[in-house]
Amino acid sequence: MRKIQMVDLQGQYEGIKEQVNQGLEEVIGSAAFINGPEVHAFQKEMEEYLEVKHVIPCANGTDALQIAMMGLGLEPGDEVITADFTFAATVEVIALLRLTPVLVDVNHYNFNIDIEAIKAAITPKTKAIVPVHLFGQAAAMDEIMELADKHNLYVIEDNAQGIGANYLHSDGRKSKTGTIGHVGTTSFFPSKNLGCYGDGGAIFTNDDDLAHTIRGIVNHGMYERYHHDVVGVNSRLDSMQAVVLRAKLPHLDQYNNDRRDAARKYTAALAHEESIITPLVCDQCDCHVFHQYTLLIKDVDRDGLVKHLQDKGIPCGVYYPIPLHRQKAYQDKRYNEADFPVTNQLVKECISLPMHTELDDEQIKFITTAVLDYISNAKS
Numbered sequence: 001m002r003k004i005q006m007v008d009l010q011g012q013y014e015g016i017k018e019q020v021n022q023g024l025e026e027v028i029g030s031a032a033f034i035n036g037p038e039v040h041a042f043q044k045e046m047e048e049y050l051e052v053k054h055v056i057p058c059a060n061g062t063d064a065l066q067i068a069m070m071g072l073g074l075e076p077g078d079e080v081i082t083a084d085f086t087f088a089a090t091v092e093v094i095a096l097l098r099l100t101p102v103l104v105d106v107n108h109y110n111f112n113i114d115i116e117a118i119k120a121a122i123t124p125k126t127k128a129i130v131p132v133h134l135f136g137q138a139a140a141m142d143e144i145m146e147l148a149d150k151h152n153l154y155v156i157e158d159n160a161q162g163i164g165a166n167y168l169h170s171d172g173r174k175s176k177t178g179t180i181g182h183v184g185t186t187s188f189f190p191s192k193n194l195g196c197y198g199d200g201g202a203i204f205t206n207d208d209d210l211a212h213t214i215r216g217i218v219n220h221g222m223y224e225r226y227h228h229d230v231v232g233v234n235s236r237l238d239s240m241q242a243v244v245l246r247a248k249l250p251h252l253d254q255y256n257n258d259r260r261d262a263a264r265k266y267t268a269a270l271a272h273e274e275s276i277i278t279p280l281v282c283d284q285c286d287c288h289v290f291h292q293y294t295l296l297i298k299d300v301d302r303d304g305l306v307k308h309l310q311d312k313g314i315p316c317g318v319y320y321p322i323p324l325h326r327q328k329a330y331q332d333k334r335y336n337e338a339d340f341p342v343t344n345q346l347v348k349e350c351i352s353l354p355m356h357t358e359l360d361d362e363q364i365k366f367i368t369t370a371v372l373d374y375i376s377n378a379k380s
């Protein structure tokens with residue numbers, strides 16, 4: 001059996017090696033390292049794939065969120081509502097811009113931001129909602145957009161984990177996650193579903209004016225060379241990363257299908273065990289791209305399972321072990337533990353199994369057997 005990895009990027013590289021190597025050589029030959037033709041070509045291809053008017057590449061997914069908030073003109077003191085159960089980047093940029101983060105609980109069925117919790121958190125100072133499509137599964141965008149309309153709020157989708165997922169609207173239409181809110185962001189960090197070989201990110205919007213504003217912000221606030229109209233940043237995707245992304249983008253749907261296949265096999269092997277809650281997996285639904293395959297472990301010690309798997313050479317992850325509202329940097333007197341029942345439970349019970357495009361049946365069998373062995377031993 002091949003060594004089990006949390007993410008297998010070497011295996012995936014084998015399928016795109018020629019294109020990547022040739023493209024990298026061409027970039028080196030042309031010396032168009034920054035803002036070269038590869039970046040522009042990738043931008044166009046990404047716009048077509050997502051069916052969105054504007055893709056603005058940038059340096060990473062954290063920058064993408066920050067720049068989106070700058071582009072919307074959010075100001076210090078504005079309240080921004082986001083999920084308590086997510087990677088810290090989401091709340092970090094809110095705080096960095098001196099906006100006021102308002103963390104709210106998530107729901108127990110897909111771990112995404114809870115609609116009732118958003119409603120309860122809206123005040124006259126609220127300016128934006130940042131839903132995160134956590135672990136690759138679309139948040140309830142129809143409900144979120146409806147709330148945003150009603151209260152005149154911006155919606156910034158953090159799609160770092162959900163690239164390629166389709167959201168099914170209540171009227172039967174489908175949209176790619178990241179293109180439904182006023183602006184969406186993603187990350188091309190190597191382990192993401194569409195990852196480059198370094199850092200990268202992008203911002204998506206259908207709003208021409210906002211796209212124009214953002215194109216200036218990513219480039220030192222310049223709309224005309226050496227004229228700095230607004231305070232900007234330096235945030236660029238480089239040509240080498242664009243080569244890798246262009247090689248991978250045509251395979252993204254297949255990559256996401258491979259992840260769904262692995263998820264179905266995990267679930268088929270584990271769902272009968274009553275101490276395990278498997279993620280929602282529906283056959284027709286392509287709203288989940290399984291950035292992570294995350295179980296909840298009931299009745300037995302989750303940390304014991306982590307150790308058992310590690311002893312067997314099986315990597316796993318606990319995303320996320322501490323709720324953001326309890327992190328030193330983001331604590332706030334306004335938060336009340338009783339307002340975060342779901343997050344507080346998830347941090348104790350969640351465990352993510354290896355998930356990538358190269359998992360084979362033998363590996364999945366080995367992993368699920370190890371999980372079931374631990375649980376039956378722990379219960380006996």
Ligand SMILES: *Cc1c(COP(=O)(O)O)cnc(C)c1O
Pocket residue numbers: 060061062063086087089090132158160161186187188189199200201
């Ligand atoms: C990875 C990630 C980010 C940040 O992306 P970087 O490219 O690492 O800066 C932001 N939000 C979420 C939910 C992420 O998973």
